[in-house]
Amino acid sequence: MSTQVAVRVRKITGAERAVSVGSHVVLSIWAIVVILPLLWTLMTSFKTTTEIFASPFNLPVKIQFGNYTDAWTTAGIGTFFFNTIFVVGSALVLVMLLGSMCAYILARFEFPGNRIVYYMMLGGLMIPIFLAIVPLFFVLKNFGLLNTLPGLAITYVAFALPFTVFFLYAFFRQLPYEISEAAAIDGANEWRTFFQIMLPMAKPGLATVAIMNFLGLWNQFLLPVALNTNQKNYVLSQGLAAFASSAGYDVNFGSLFAAVVTTVAPVLVVYVIFQRQLQGSVSQGTMK
Amino acid sequence: MSAAFGGASGPTPWPVTSLPRAPKHRAGRWRRNLTFDKISLFVVFLGLPLALYITFVVSPLIQAVSYSFTDWSGFTPDFKPVGFANYVKILGDDTFQKAMYNNALLAVVVPLIIIVLSLALATMVTVGGAGTGQIRGIKGAGFYRVISFFPYAVPAIAIGIMWNLIFDPSSGLVNGILTGLGFSSFHLFPWLGNIHTAMPTMMFVIVWGFVGFYMVLFIAAIKGIPAEIFEAARIDGAGRLRTALSITLPLIRENVQTAYIYLGIMAIDAFVYAQALNPQGGPNNSTLTMSQELLTTAFQKGEFGVACAMGVIMGLMTVLFAALVFTVNRGTGGRDRITLA
Helix, strand or coil: CCHHHHHHHHHHHHHHHHHHHHHHHHHHHHHHHHHHHHHHHHHHCCCCHHHHHHCCCCCCCCCCCHHHHHHHHCCCHHHHHHHHHHHHHHHHHHHHHHHHHHHHHHHHCCCCCHHHHHHHHHHHHHCCCHHHHHHHHHHHHHCCCCCCHHHHHHHHHHHHHHHHHHHHHHHHHHCCHHHHHHHHHCCCCHHHHHHHHHHHHCHHHHHHHHHHHHHHHHHCCHHHHHHCCCHHHCCHHHHHHHHHHHCCCCCCHHHHHHHHHHHHHHHHHHHHHHHHHHHHHHHHCCCC | CHHHHHCCCCCCCCHHHHCCCCCHHHHHHHHHCCCHHHHHHHHHHHHHHHHHHHHHHHHHHHHHHHHCCECCCCCCCCCCECCCHHHHHHHCCHHHHHHHHHHHHHHHHHHHHHHHHHHHHHHHHHHCCCCCCCCCCCCCHHHHHHHHHHHHHCCHHHHHHHHHHHCCCCCCHHHHHHHHCCCHHHCCCCCCCCCCCHHHHHHHHHHHHHHHHHHHHHHHHHHCCCHHHHHHHHHCCCCHHHHHHHHHHHHCHHHHHHHHHHHHHHHHHCHHHHHHHCCCCCHHHCCCCHHHHHHHHHHHCCCHHHHHHHHHHHHHHHHHHHHHHHHHHHHHHHCCCCCCC
């Protein structure tokens, strides 16, 4: 290697390094801004109320697991947790089933009104839930579903449907026609073709939509606040908000922090396990 | 599965094989045979989801629009049409005007900050790496991406309450750090209780919650640009900033527009954050949102007709916002299609 080339390379590397170091500094600061509040919340959840008010930085003298049992039982977070599991779990299963069925029909069959249904679903993605919330209250009331967990689950399904259908529609369209034809030739009826051939082939798409729906439904706040006002039936998000607004100065502050951690932990675990898939799906959305 | 594949080559009485290949045969499929099998499939597969969707989403939307022209209080069966009276009432109401202003402010400022910040971070991750020749991503890009994406997985209500605790005047982390650094004027400073800081604080919390998601989205978009284009720009002597502004931004314009519209829709709602940070609307209603006013009007005052009108105004603002973004994007050159050939 001649000296001339070597000099040029070094010169570029100097400026390059400055850019790289600068980028690292900025990105690290951002990473700290993201992580620090989460870690601080976690740490504070182990402190007593006195310790919390003494200083925001002190480590807990003794780890207060009592905050968690207190939040779980006294504040009712435990009940809210299982309510959430029930509502989100059943809504997720239903929306995945109904959503994939609907997407399959729209994507694979030409029939009069196909476009109308498709655009009706698409419109549901854009319109704010707030527009529908008041009449929705009375729709549920007329069905006797107001303030019940099944009622909340059904509403979740209806509002998660557009996204699910929209995403899976694109997925079912890509699947090769030859395979469903082969199934039909072999004598599989339409139902069997769907459940035994098409659905298993759509697994990657289904998994991604399921994860995104899980996060979205677990985080849902407006629908339960408006439609599920019986404290016994609270889900985590609204229970947490109620706990926070009731937290006067005599309340154990540590347990409020513990309640926040309890709400965040399950979704963060799901995220960490599936982050590759989730980030991949965000990327997929940009390919169009 | 294997049986399905195996049978494809064998002779069959089914007319399907004689049909031309996709896409033409798709139209033929429908006309071909309306068997019980297919009808039952349609009834269940399309009928069930559609019935649910129409009952719980479409019909409430239509009802909301018609109720907005009545004096319905919800709990009495009788109500009478009042024309545009509800709209006149709320548009002249000081509190709702304030809420509309707050949401409009959120819809203008928050998406802008989030998009600028996430684009800058995404650019650093994708082209911030040191090296000669090819432009490369920064070392540890995966780490930054995973960390930044964290807030997306945290429930919005938990984000709000967490930051409410962090901005707490006496026990919060922010005042702790600031007074620790010597800024003693921030001792017991009420971030969310001060008329000047409450709104910026809420904006900060929303930005914190969304930047990571859009950063990941933009990283993917930037990675979709062929490397040759960056190389050509570099050979022509363009620096990184110039490349980002003149090459990257125009090429991912569509993604930016989509992000802007989604963030605007979120900002016109903003209910969760407003409710977690200042459930009462903040000092002098400085963080009050239309969504909070709507719920109060409906479920505390029982004025359902008025609340429906508020919902319609929120919907109209959303449509208006999307139209505005489209127009601005087109007016500033987004119309010229850039092709990567």
